[in-house]
Amino acid sequence: MDTTGASGASNSHIPLLRCADLMIITDTPKGRGVFASKNIPAKTILDVSPVLVLGQEENVKHIEHTSLYHYTYNWPIVDKDGQKKVAQAVIFGLGSMFNHSLQDQNVVWERDAERLIVTYRTLHDVKAGEELCISYGSHLTFKDADAVVAPPTESDGIHQLNQIQLD
Numbered sequence: 719m720d721t722t723g724a725s726g727a728s729n730s731h732i733p734l735l736r737c738a739d740l741m742i743i744t745d746t747p748k749g750r751g752v753f754a755s756k757n758i759p760a761k762t763i764l765d766v767s768p769v770l771v772l773g774q775e776e777n778v779k780h781i782e783h784t785s786l787y788h789y790t791y792n793w794p795i796v797d798k799d800g801q802k803k804v805a806q807a808v809i810f811g812l813g814s815m816f817n818h819s820l821q822d823q824n825v826v827w828e829r830d831a832e833r834l835i836v837t838y839r840t841l842h843d844v845k846a847g848e849e850l851c852i853s854y855g856s857h858l859t860f861k862d863a864d865a866v867v868a869p870p871t872e873s874d875g876i877h878q879l880n881q882i883q884l885d
């Protein structure tokens with residue numbers, strides 16, 4: 719049997735760890751999100767999520783224009799000619815539920831391209847009630863609910879007055 723060590727972990731035997739102290743809250747400004755139900759120490763594994771890597775053609779034809787696309791990650795692959803390419807991977811498990819935060823990112827994720835899993839860990843101590851967020855990077859396909867809206871300036875007020883229709 720292809721196992722190593724007391725945990726039984728190997729390339730073909732992957733323990734799917736998950737932290738128990740998590741909950742999903744369904745009605746946040748970001749949609750559903752993953753929250754801590756208890757204090758969670760730094761570097762705790764929150765989830766090990768298996769992935770499905772999509773073929774590039776499959777992605778363009780069937781996924782890119784659907785809502786499933788918003789649940790995929792860029793995934794590096796080497797094509798049949800040995801060229802490095804970027805494909806998309808669907809993340810199964812809790813991994814698909816982590817929302818994005820640039821300023822309050824408290825979860826890091828690590829891709830294991832060989833074993834087709836992503837491991838999510840807390841970046842620092844997290845308090846009960848906090849949302850657990852990763853960073854999606856800088857190219858977002860949605861309006862960031864964390865984005866600070868600049869207060870209106872005096873010239874914005876003048877612009878608005880100009881738009882009022884007087885009969």
Ligand SMILES: C[S@@+](CC[C@H](N)C(=O)[O-])C[C@H]1O[C@@H](n2cnc3c(N)ncnc32)[C@H](O)[C@@H]1O
Nearest residue numbers: 748749750788789814815816817818860862863
């Ligand atoms: C991988 S899903 C995360 C789970 C999702 N909130 C849900 O309810 O299924 C990614 C989607 O969550 C939403 N989302 C994630 N982070 C967000 C943020 N910072 N601001 C607004 N929406 C966000 C966007 O709709 C995005 O396409």
